[in-house]
Amino acid sequence: MKPNDLPNPTSTPWTLARRAERMNPSVIREILKVTEKPGIISFAGGLPSPKTFPVTAFADACAKVLREDGQAALQYAASEGYAPLREAVAAQLPWAVDPAQVLITTGSQQGLDLVAKVLIDTDSRVLVETPTYLGALQAFTPMEPHIEAVASDDEGIDVADLERRVGSGADRARFLYVLPNFQNPTGRSMSEARRAALVASAAALGLPIVEDNPYGDLWFDQPPPLPLSARNPEGCIYLGSFSKVLAPGLRLGFIVAPPSVYPKLLQAKQAADLHSPGFNQRMVAEVIKDGFLDRHVPTIRALYKSQCAAMLACLAQDMAGLDVQWNSPDGGMFLWLRLPEGMNAVELLPRAVDKGVAFVPGAAFFADAPDERTMRLSFVTASVEQIRIGIAALALAIREQQGN
């Protein structure tokens, strides 16, 4: 049968699910397309520095895995993940974790997708920080929750506002999603006091916490306080990632979940992609098995610390006299900048791109009314020389915009 023998329906036969209407292309992704012009210095990306990828260690691991265990590495495997990798994950975490509670995921983004499937009903409530990780909003949205932003300051979640918003009975929020360490987008971290208060409050309220920690190992001078999950493992799901300490292109992350939720996350994982690539899991297990991360991650920390310092120095110099505010992160990949009153980061972007520099306007990261004056700046992929040129260009764009 040739296609032109077919009836020619006047409209497409496809009926999209209601949730598809709420799914939209990432604003950041669209912005990145604009800013990927040649010659643009970009502080917009969320990528780790490729200089930090241990290419040689991976090459050695690949060769060894395929030589010694090739057929098993290339076969279907358990949905839970490769046992030695689950054990290595459990062993590196700063609280007592049974490897049976570790689920290997296809990047920690998949952890968010599985959490959403298992915990979110249509019209149920989910609480997030202000602002929060855009990818989490995208992962939760298809399950059609009401996402509610909890007030947050430089130390993290405002616990009093959280308590007002939890709700009770059927209306109780399903969970609080929070990134306590060097948060994306702001780079801020939760203080020890705030963590203690948050965990106590959430436990008293019966509010589960989903703790996302992709950046926690990237501290500059001292490790961040203990994860929330370490303080109440039964009340928390913990999401981790190899993307920032090894490389994102292998797409490997993990979930640590209490026994009351783990089996459903596992079933959701099985339905989603059967298992994460066994070959990649063996590569990572091979690379990290002899304390490699203890030697490798400090080199990332040192690089990112010096890059951050360079950006802060340029900001201090070039933004002088402008009513611009920014924070000074203790780790991670991002800092957060706030433009003078009356300015709008989305409106500033085209002028900045004209001057050769790009950033992500902060508005995309807000679940509720955005602060239009904010922007996220990554300090990890541009060189120090590019940072110098790029921050100067950004300052010039702000001055010109202000003069309009």
Next chain:
Amino acid sequence: MKPNDLPNPTSTPWTLARRAERMNPSVIREILKVTEKPGIISFAGGLPSPKTFPVTAFADACAKVLREDGQAALQYAASEGYAPLREAVAAQLPWAVDPAQVLITTGSQQGLDLVAKVLIDTDSRVLVETPTYLGALQAFTPMEPHIEAVASDDEGIDVADLERRVGSGADRARFLYVLPNFQNPTGRSMSEARRAALVASAAALGLPIVEDNPYGDLWFDQPPPLPLSARNPEGCIYLGSFSKVLAPGLRLGFIVAPPSVYPKLLQAKQAADLHSPGFNQRMVAEVIKDGFLDRHVPTIRALYKSQCAAMLACLAQDMAGLDVQWNSPDGGMFLWLRLPEGMNAVELLPRAVDKGVAFVPGAAFFADAPDERTMRLSFVTASVEQIRIGIAALALAIREQQGN
């Protein structure tokens, strides 16, 4: 704060989503645990033969990718997939496919998950074959559809029954899910006449088709008829996989979707895991780029054909005098066996395992009332000698069960 400072809630704080109640461990997975005792000859698995995995070609490709393109291979990448791989997929398909319509997925299982998210609303209707792939039922279920089985015979879907079940208006089925080639679990294929009739009927009814084709390349003597998608690309989503022609442990599959659905599948993909591993995509693109599959896949076909012939010969010999029926597939990995009247494959399994042989009872593959007499037998992972011993043991178990 120590955990014992926390309030001790009497119940878990976790409230599971309604869909989680419908998610259950794979019956097959549970059966496989029972049958993984040492010494058991298993016809139960759905695994390809690891003998067919091109380990050396992968080792060469890994080394080359990391040497020539390591940093890009290990970095975050586009959600659509690696452009040369999308082009290679489009080029190998037997109809005109624009690479822009190809979405690389984390195994074709993820294709099912994305299709479910984008096309299924709670309580909407989805049509499947009788029986059908269990993994598809698991992928669709979290979106809470009513899954309805369409009558099927040895040539595939019963088109008259399909037309009765499509429905209209808001009740119209969202799609028909079908595996036309060497179907899992039965091994059967749709005839040319049935394909033509199905595509014409679906187009006239405005019923979209989701065509799953993981086994189509594994034909024994002649290629199967053209895919349904080739006959009406706008009305079909096509799912393909590298798991059976290269190796499943890399978790790479693909979707070909019409422009009216592709953008939403892409957004769902981005939210689910950002992208499939770029390293793996480059490995596969490197391995297949010089016609490798044209040389490699015939070796898989030859192996599986001889394994299938061995199992058929043993069945003919050992089941003589028993009222057992089985089919003779033209390709793929499975055949389908039906026990004598009054027997039940689930009840037979423990006796078979006692005799050292395992299979999957067919009941798990039915979306509606199961045929309890059926079982799926894989002929690809056991050796010919194991097939001889295993089929004899199975025949003995049937005889004994019948004598009870």
